[in-house]
Amino acid sequence: MKLETKSQGLRGTLKVPGDKSISHRSIMFGSIAHGKTEVEGILQGEDVISTMNAFRAMGVQIQEHGSRITIEGKGFSGLKAPKKALDMGNSGTSTRLISGILAGRPFDSELFGDASLSKRPMDRIAKPLRLMGAKIAGETDRDLPPLKISGNVMLHEIDYKLPVASAQVKSALIFAALQTDKKAVTRLVEKEKTRDHTEEMLVQFGGQIAISGKNILIPGGQKLQGQKVLIPGDISSAAFWLVAGLVVPNSEIELRNVGVNVTRTGILDVIEEMGGQVVRIHEDETNHSATLVVRTSALVGTEISGELIPRLIDELPIIALLATQAAGETIIRDAEELRVKETDRISVVTHLLQNMGAEITPTSDGMIIRGKTPLHATHVDACGDHRIGMMAAIAALLVQEGQMSLVGEEAIQTSYPSFFDDLRLLNSSN
Numbered sequence: 001m002k003l004e005t006k007s008q009g010l011r012g013t014l015k016v017p018g019d020k021s022i023s024h025r026s027i028m029f030g031s032i033a034h035g036k037t038e039v040e041g042i043l044q045g046e047d048v049i050s051t052m053n054a055f056r057a058m059g060v061q062i063q064e065h066g067s068r069i070t071i072e073g074k075g076f077s078g079l080k081a082p083k084k085a086l087d088m089g090n091s092g093t094s095t096r097l098i099s100g101i102l103a104g105r106p107f108d109s110e111l112f113g114d115a116s117l118s119k120r121p122m123d124r125i126a127k128p129l130r131l132m133g134a135k136i137a138g139e140t141d142r143d144l145p146p147l148k149i150s151g152n153v154m155l156h157e158i159d160y161k162l163p164v165a166s167a168q169v170k171s172a173l174i175f176a177a178l179q180t181d182k183k184a185v186t187r188l189v190e191k192e193k194t195r196d197h198t199e200e201m202l203v204q205f206g207g208q209i210a211i212s213g214k215n216i217l218i219p220g221g222q223k224l225q226g227q228k229v230l231i232p233g234d235i236s237s238a239a240f241w242l243v244a245g246l247v248v249p250n251s252e253i254e255l256r257n258v259g260v261n262v263t264r265t266g267i268l269d270v271i272e273e274m275g276g277q278v279v280r281i282h283e284d285e286t287n288h289s290a291t292l293v294v295r296t297s298a299l300v301g302t303e304i305s306g307e308l309i310p311r312l313i314d315e316l317p318i319i320a321l322l323a324t325q326a327a328g329e330t331i332i333r334d335a336e337e338l339r340v341k342e343t344d345r346i347s348v349v350t351h352l353l354q355n356m357g358a359e360i361t362p363t364s365d366g367m368i369i370r371g372k373t374p375l376h377a378t379h380v381d382a383c384g385d386h387r388i389g390m391m392a393a394i395a396a397l398l399v400q401e402g403q404m405s406l407v408g409e410e411a412i413q414t415s416y417p418s419f420f421d422d423l424r425l426l427n428s429s430n
């Protein structure tokens with residue numbers, strides 16, 4: 001497809017789609033709890049549909065009315081053996097979290113996905129789940145999908161220090177821990193604090209969990225109760241408009257109902273550090289959401305590393321673009337996890353931006369970006385990665401000459417199906 005270039009400014013108000021991480025978890029908790037769960041604001045993207053279809057295949061009744069869904073949960077024991085292998089599409093989150101649920105069920109199951117998912121390492125969940133007694137087999141020593149999970153095991157507690165900072169691994173182990181014996185207590189220690197939506201939702205569904213810094217204790221044998229869940233907009237989707245609003249001249253964008261859970265707001269800290277203007281208004285403390293207003297700003301480079309990384313991990317491709325427009329150098333470190341996302345995002349982001357004329361160098365665990373570079377038109381392949389496709393479309397807005405084009409834009413359906421409609425809306429109001 002042809003991408004819009006030479007933007008004269010992005011202006012207007014948007015509500016980005018529901019948070020992907022919270023959407024997955026609302027279906028999972030709704031399915032393993034007892035009674036009805038009503039979810040409002042769910043993301044209608046392909047990744048979430050993969051999760052929904054998996055639970056339907058296990059006999060859970062899920063009714064959809066647009067962005068509202070209802071789930072009839074019958075507890076862990078209400079899940080039935082799926083008749084065929086479960087298709088997880090492109091979704092790492094679905095695969096890893098559902099594995100934690102399936103590991104403790106009495107039936108056999110199999111999970112598979114697309115070409116990108118088939119390269120994502122599952123040993124990070126398979127190893128600790130095996131320590132809990134689970135029987136899981138993947139391909140090669142990295143346990144790549146398809147994953148075969150055998151039923152009829154009794155899971156037991158572990159005391160486990162996570163070797164990677166990963167909310168997906170933590171969440172898979174929490175779901176497994178819930179299925180251990182009543183007297184068992186699983187202890188997890190995070191490498192860095194990661195998004196805490198699973199912990200928050202467990203408490204919302206009447207479960208027990210004790211959290212102290214990076215230490216988490218989960219008692220076994222828990223029974224959860226269905227709830228009403230209100231999902232805020234996804235800050236990882238809002239990130240594309242935050243960056244576009246900062247770097248496209250003459251822009252002012254209002255983003256309503258964006259989730260601002262502190263484990264997810266690393267991008268706001270980085271923008272502030274770089275001198276960008278983003279104002280939070282109408283903060284709703286109970287729902288962890290706010291309206292964000294962004295305006296075109298003069299930016300300076302910064303360093304992004306350490307505990308900040310898990311708080312903005314999915315935003316790094318679009319932050320790399322932001323850095324190309326800032327004065328001075330931006331250094332991203334400790335982000336080696338980017339290499340095992342939908343693509344190797346260090347390699348794909350640096351190639352894409354280098355092809356557009358940016359001064360960006362990959363490192364083993366990040367990127368070094370020298371800013372204030374004009375960007376040229378090029379032909380881009382999203383390589384099956386939604387965040388790469390969306391970053392390319394925002395980069396195109398800065399191109400002043402020539403035609404920018406994108407193939408593989410269908411990947412964007414995984415997290416933001418209305419992305420190009422929203423882009424047209426903001427870009428046409430000048």
Ligand SMILES: O=C(O)C1=C[C@@H](OP(=O)(O)O)[C@@H](O)[C@H](O)C1
Pocket residue numbers: 020021022093165166167168169171195313314337
């Ligand atoms: O738990 C989640 O919902 C997610 C956790 C992160 O992955 P990791 O846990 O692998 O870092 C993130 O990249 C992914 O998009 C969603």
Ligand SMILES: C=C(OP(=O)(O)O)C(=O)O
Pocket residue numbers: 047090091092093094314341342387415
């Ligand atoms: C990494 C991502 O998702 P997942 O791991 O669920 O495929 C993402 O959405 O950027």
